[in-house]
Amino acid sequence: MVLSRRTFSALAGTAALGFSLSGSGSEMACAAGRAPVAPTGPAPGPPSADGKAHTVGFDRYSMLIDGKRLVLWSGEVHPFRLPSPSLWRDVLEKLRAHGYNTISIYVSWNYHSPAPGKYDFTGVRDLDLFLRTAAETGLYVILRPGPYINAEVDAGGFPGWLTVTQGTARTSDPTYLKYVDEWLTAVDRIAAKHLYTKGGGTIVLYQLENEYANNVSSPLGRDYMTHLYTKVRRDGIDVPLFHNDKGRNGHWAPGTFDTGGEKDRYLYGFDGYPSPFAPPPDWGYFGVGGTKGGSTASPETPGLIAEFGGGWFDPWGGVEFDGKGYAESRRTRDAAYERRFYLTNLANGIKVHNVYMTFGGTSWGWLPAPIVYTSYDYGAALDEARQPTAKLIPMHQIGQLLHSVPDLAKLDRAEDISVGDTGVKAYHLVNPDTKAHFYILRNDASAEAVASVPLAGTTLPVPVPGLDARLLATGITLGRRKLRYSTAQPMMWLAAGRQDIAVFTGRTGESTRTALECASEPTVTVLEGNPVHVYADGVLRIDARLNSLTRVLVQGGGISTPLLLLFADDQTSGRLWRHDTPSGPVLVRGPALLRTAALRGTTVHLTGDTIEAADLEVWGPRGVSEVVWNQGTLKTVATTSGSLQVEQRLPGVPVVLLPTLTNWRRSAENPESAADYDDSGWKAANKKSSYSVTPVPAGQPVLFADDYGYHYGDVWYRGRFTDAGKAGSVSFSYISGAQGLLMAWLDGKPLGTHRMPVPDKKTVRLGTWSATATFPVPEKKGPRVLSVLVRRMQHDEDGAAKDTHKVARGLTAVTFEGDSPAVTWRIRGEVIPDPVRGPVNNGGLYGERHGWHLPGFADSRWKVVDFPRDERRQGVVWYRTDFRLAVDASVDASIGLTLTDDPARAYRVQIFLNGWNMGQYINDVGPQHTFVLPNGLLRTRGPNTLALAVLSDGTTPAGPGKVALTLLGSAAGGVPVAVVNSPGRAVKH
Numbered sequence: 009m010v011l012s013r014r015t016f017s018a019l020a021g022t023a024a025l026g027f028s029l030s031g032s033g034s035e036m037a038c039a040a041g042r043a044p045v046a047p048t049g050p051a052p053g054p055p056s057a058d059g060k061a062h063t064v065g066f067d068r069y070s071m072l073i074d075g076k077r078l079v080l081w082s083g084e085v086h087p088f089r090l091p092s093p094s095l096w097r098d099v100l101e102k103l104r105a106h107g108y109n110t111i112s113i114y115v116s117w118n119y120h121s122p123a124p125g126k127y128d129f130t131g132v133r134d135l136d137l138f139l140r141t142a143a144e145t146g147l148y149v150i151l152r153p154g155p156y157i158n159a160e161v162d163a164g165g166f167p168g169w170l171t172v173t174q175g176t177a178r179t180s181d182p183t184y185l186k187y188v189d190e191w192l193t194a195v196d197r198i199a200a201k202h203l204y205t206k207g208g209g210t211i212v213l214y215q216l217e218n219e220y221a222n223n224v225s226s227p228l229g230r231d232y233m234t235h236l237y238t239k240v241r242r243d244g245i246d247v248p249l250f251h252n253d254k255g256r257n258g259h260w261a262p263g264t265f266d267t268g269g270e271k272d273r274y275l276y277g278f279d280g281y282p283s284p285f286a287p288p289p290d291w292g293y294f295g296v297g298g299t300k301g302g303s304t305a306s307p308e309t310p311g312l313i314a315e316f317g318g319g320w321f322d323p324w325g326g327v328e329f330d331g332k333g334y335a336e337s338r339r340t341r342d343a344a345y346e347r348r349f350y351l352t353n354l355a356n357g358i359k360v361h362n363v364y365m366t367f368g369g370t371s372w373g374w375l376p377a378p379i380v381y382t383s384y385d386y387g388a389a390l391d392e393a394r395q396p397t398a399k400l401i402p403m404h405q406i407g408q409l410l411h412s413v414p415d416l417a418k419l420d421r422a423e424d425i426s427v428g429d430t431g432v433k434a435y436h437l438v439n440p441d442t443k444a445h446f447y448i449l450r451n452d453a454s455a456e457a458v459a460s461v462p463l464a465g466t467t468l469p470v471p472v473p474g475l476d477a478r479l480l481a482t483g484i485t486l487g488r489r490k491l492r493y494s495t496a497q498p499m500m501w502l503a504a505g506r507q508d509i510a511v512f513t514g515r516t517g518e519s520t521r522t523a524l525e526c527a528s529e530p531t532v533t534v535l536e537g538n539p540v541h542v543y544a545d546g547v548l549r550i551d552a553r554l555n556s557l558t559r560v561l562v563q564g565g566g567i568s569t570p571l572l573l574l575f576a577d578d579q580t581s582g583r584l585w586r587h588d589t590p591s592g593p594v595l596v597r598g599p600a601l602l603r604t605a606a607l608r609g610t611t612v613h614l615t616g617d618t619i620e621a622a623d624l625e626v627w628g629p630r631g632v633s634e635v636v637w638n639q640g641t642l643k644t645v646a647t648t649s650g651s652l653q654v655e656q657r658l659p660g661v662p663v664v665l666l667p668t669l670t671n672w673r674r675s676a677e678n679p680e681s682a683a684d685y686d687d688s689g690w691k692a693a694n695k696k697s698s699y700s701v702t703p704v705p706a707g708q709p710v711l712f713a714d715d716y717g718y719h720y721g722d723v724w725y726r727g728r729f730t731d732a733g734k735a736g737s738v739s740f741s742y743i744s745g746a747q748g749l750l751m752a753w754l755d756g757k758p759l760g761t762h763r764m765p766v767p768d769k770k771t772v773r774l775g776t777w778s779a780t781a782t783f784p785v786p787e788k789k790g791p792r793v794l795s796v797l798v799r800r801m802q803h804d805e806d807g808a809a810k811d812t813h814k815v816a817r818g819l820t821a822v823t824f825e826g827d828s829p830a831v832t833w834r835i836r837g838e839v840i841p842d843p844v845r846g847p848v849n850n851g852g853l854y855g856e857r858h859g860w861h862l863p864g865f866a867d868s869r870w871k872v873v874d875f876p877r878d879e880r881r882q883g884v885v886w887y888r889t890d891f892r893l894a895v896d897a898s899v900d901a902s903i904g905l906t907l908t909d910d911p912a913r914a915y916r917v918q919i920f921l922n923g924w925n926m927g928q929y930i931n932d933v934g935p936q937h938t939f940v941l942p943n944g945l946l947r948t949r950g951p952n953t954l955a956l957a958v959l960s961d962g963t964t965p966a967g968p969g970k971v972a973l974t975l976l977g978s979a980a981g982g983v984p985v986a987v988v989n990s991p992g993r994a995v996k997h
């Protein structure tokens with residue numbers, strides 16, 4: 009409904025904005041004759057690096073930021089899994105818009121440290137920039153710099169070089185602590201600049217160690233934790249610290265180790281990844297779910313879940329999700345899972361709630377731990393290609409609610425209620441100050457149940473769909489009015505112009521009843537939809553069916569400020585965006601995303617995304633009369649809802665055309681396998697001892713690659729011996745991690761390839777993969793040479809703190825059957841790490857050592873080919889091509905590279921985009937076929953170079969088959985993307 013400008017200003021423009029928490033005298037009369045109860049105070053506004061001092065504390069209920077209660081509603085994001093700094097802003101803006109007020113980040117030591125004493129925070133590793141972006145986006149930060157992070161990354165985040173150092177990691181061993189201090193000094197130097205306490209940034213919590221379950225009662229562990237605590241404090245980190253306990257064991261709760269006399273600045277935290285197929289667990293905060301652990305382990309600190317499953321990871325072969333990949337992770341942990349599990353967490357008193365992962369991203373290069381493949385999509389709410397999924401909607405609804413209704417930050421358990429014999433589990437909570445009540449209703453059965461819920465003295469039927477949950481409230485304030493009850497979930501309220509707006513939400517088609525306290529009869533105008541309303545006994549009752557949007561305007565009734573009630577179904581609620589500006593909140597309806605909102609004069613400037621033609625309707629502070637969307641001024645009309653609506657819908661996204669990849673040039677390599685290859689420049693592999701936890705076999709030299717400084721990717725060995733004439737076979741023992749392989753040649757001729765088996769449900773958790781490959785050695789008198797290529801799949805993680813990241817990689821022993829000739833070994837792995845792309849970009853293939861992966865490499869003498877389909881060859885072949893993109897600057901296109909082929913073909917491909925290693929495709933294992941090429945690394949307006957390093961074992965014809973660019977999503981809008989420096993020649997240190 010459209011209004012004249014005059015009527016509009018009556019709603020939006022004439023009255024003073026300032027609403028007061030205590031209300032005016034006439035409003036008090038409206039609140040059913042009682043003085044309205046003041047809420048505990050508004051939640052703090054969005055944080056920024058404002059240069060002011062702030063206090064960050066907590067009590068047993070919640071965090072207290074500048075003395076104000078706040079539930080940290082957080083999503084885990086890993087900067088190192090998105091190697092394009094401009095896109096950090098995109099992801100963070102998407103999370104903030106969807107109701108998250110906090111992000112949690114691991115900082116991965118290995119990503120920043122190519123060698124002892126060397127720490128690099130430049131380019132894609134610019135932590136300072138990331139933290140600045142988080143502050144500019146208005147998000148609090150939980151910083152988790154390890155030293156150990158796990159996280160399905162190589163060695164759980166430990167740098168390759170740490171695998172060859174003395175002492176036991178994750179203990180008070182002095183060598184380890186020396187290196188830990190080095191790392192913490194480097195990372196804390198940056199972190200200290202971004203503490204919210206100092207106004208330099210928005211860090212409010214800092215994690216000391218991750219799932220450290222060993223040595224909990226021994227000095228090895230206790231001294232280690234105390235060392236970390238003291239070191240971090242000495243580095244100037246003054247926000248509260250915590251540890252992430254693996255499950256609720258009570259490990260490292262306050263008082264279990266020496267925190268230098270500090271009592272109130274350390275919290276207990278734990279994590280949980282419960283099965284989505286069993287009812288959500290209770291964590292024990294209110295004495296339910298057992299007496300051990302959970303927040304009962306630490307009654308004086310608020311419930312802190314440092315990680316709670318927002319999806320799950322998938323190992324090679326797609327073992328976890330039966331080959332269906334991350335789509336299945338997302339399906340089994342969908343929006344209803346989130347409501348069911350996360351609302352249960354809130355019901356259990358959790359007030360710091362971090363969802364791992366909220367954006368998973370990509371374990372590019374040699375970053376992944378051997379257990380996982382390149383994609384770390386995780387089935388998260390924001391997918392690997394940065395596309396919002398339906399999982400963001402419940403997070404949006406709950407996040408907005410926590411922001412609008414601060415009563416939720418202080419909850420006690422209230423008396424149990426009966427909801428009838430329905431199987432619905434009900435949690436009843438109350439804010440002891442405001443007496444607002446909250447009910448979390450959960451249905452663990454698959455069929456819908458209708459609970460009979462006593463709400464403010466009335467028992468009402470409330471449907472709870474199968475395997476779903478909802479939150480209901482009574483007694484919360486909605487601006488100047490008070491909610492008696494609603495069977496719809498409250499989502500937010502705000503004061504916009506001279507009216508209040510309150511939003512309720514739920515599943516499409518649900519019938520809801522909402523009751524507002526009102527001393528005298530108000531004027532009720534239905535603006536959209538078909539709700540029914542009735543006033544009786546000081547209560548206005550509105551029955552509305554959730555379908556798209558229902559609007560009801562409530563005026564008068566003793567309160568001068570109108571209230572616009574919006575009842576939005578899930579999908580519509582996902583198109584309602586609240587943004588807090590210094591002049592007051594703005595509510596926007598319509599587009600696929602609202603990124604920013606700023607008020608200048610009478611104009612509201614908005615930026616955001618559309619993916620299809622969309623409405624744009626804006627409610628803002630008084631006096632707003634013009635709307636600018638993505639820099640364009642739009643014609644608007646005033647509506648009866650007190651909003652401005654654009655006359656013409658915003659356009660959707662133009663079609664994005666992608667080129668076909670042609671003109672591939674080919675070159676084979678592995679000259680290292682040739683008998684006469686000159687390996688004189690290689691290191692002699694003749695060490696006698698190692699700090700590896702893998703024993704050096706008696707009588708053998710150390711062949712472990714790490715001991716020679718080669719920590720990532722492929723490693724070559726050449727062994728010379730003199731044939732005594734009787735050797736019958738040679739056996740290579742090697743350790744590689746899941747999906748590693750070994751290929752061998754004798755005197756330039758292939759002996760064969762050994763591959764680690766594809767993991768299955770039983771073997772997937774083994775961690776270490778070791779095997780022995782035996783090949784016949786045909787007799788030939790005289791000097792002979794063995795060439796061996798081992799594809800290592802990175803170091804094991806060290807979750808159990810048993811130094812498993814120090815399990816060897818590469819060859820471990822070589823034995824002969826029959827005569828055992830003395831072999832002289834040489835070894836060659838990666839060259840000095842690329843200073844721009846970092847230590848995890850390259851392994852030791854010939855092509856990588858000679859820059860074949862880099863843009864600008866002179867490949868003009870390589871032959872242009874169609875991918876050969878008949879060739880069987882053991883070894884490495886490269887393909888390169890250039891392509892140009894011309895995506896419109898106003899479009900954010902997310903593009904991937906998809907490889908498909910007959911799964912019988914035994915080959916794998918490393919994908920290099922403009923020199924960046926975007927991951928590994930294993931054609932006959934999978935399940936990943938599409939590799940995200942993040943914009944910035946990918947030039948969406950300009951030339952690009954792709955290089956594919958294909959490793960095939962020769963048992964079948966190799967590939968690639970089909971290689972194509974694919975569009976993974978597009979939006980009109982996005983963020984400006986700077987091209988990431990991608991030098992064409994490796995720069996020497």
Ligand code: GAL
Nearest residue numbers: 157158159160218219315321
């Ligand atoms: C947690 C761990 C994380 C990650 C997660 C599974 O136990 O703290 O780092 O490994 O499991 O994705």
